[in-house]
Amino acid sequence: MGRFISFEGIDGSGKSTQARALAEALRARGEDVVLTREPGGSAGAEEIRALVLQGDPDRWSPETEILLFTAARRDHLEKTIRPALARGATVITDRFADSTRIYQGVTRGDLAATVDQLHALMIGVEPDLTFLIDLPAKEGLARAQTRAGVEMRFEDMGLDMQTRMRAGFLDLAARHARFRVIDGRGSSAEVAARVAQAL
Ligand code: ADP
């Protein structure tokens, strides 16, 4: 079985950049690496991604949204993650279940137990290692807002929400040994060096 690694953090924290950098560094050492992302990472899950991140943000109820993120994750797990781990590849995913715990759990605190129950029922696995790229909410927003696109992102909810998300991630990291909290400030090369050191 290969290693299963996730990157988590608020929008604009630099997760995607760091996931890519780690994948390249491990490939340069000859490792078989599958770099993937959520929501998405398989053909079916990418279709669900478009459903959940495009169009009217009020299209889905919070409950339906949790089901869609979980359905996408289930397909990603079946079609991409499990086969790659089974052949011994290292899987690096840009977001996994912690994102649902934080984004859906923080925006709708009363649904946190539902998120956990659905995870236990339908997903049931955690990464071996999770890098939390930690950045002050203000810096994350500034980085994220330089991007343009058709997708709704939770960054649109503003600074206060991003601050709560960051605190949620740090709290989760403090409670699970699989987390490594990485200081996301500085250049991407500096952050990548911290990730490599922690690995
Ligand atoms: P995330 O996946 O967490 O939303 P990205 O890796 O997409 O973050 O980065 C968000 C934006 O910030 C991108 O435009 C990216 O090029 C830029 N960026 C990433 N890392 C850094 C860094 N260490 N310093 C400055 N800008 C960065």
Ligand code: TYD
């Ligand atoms: P992503 O493409 O990683 O955005 P970013 O690069 O801005 O971090 O994720 C898209 C959005 O989906 C992001 O705002 C976080 C949100 N999301 C959830 O709300 N729940 C989830 O379970 C996942 C995986 C993502």
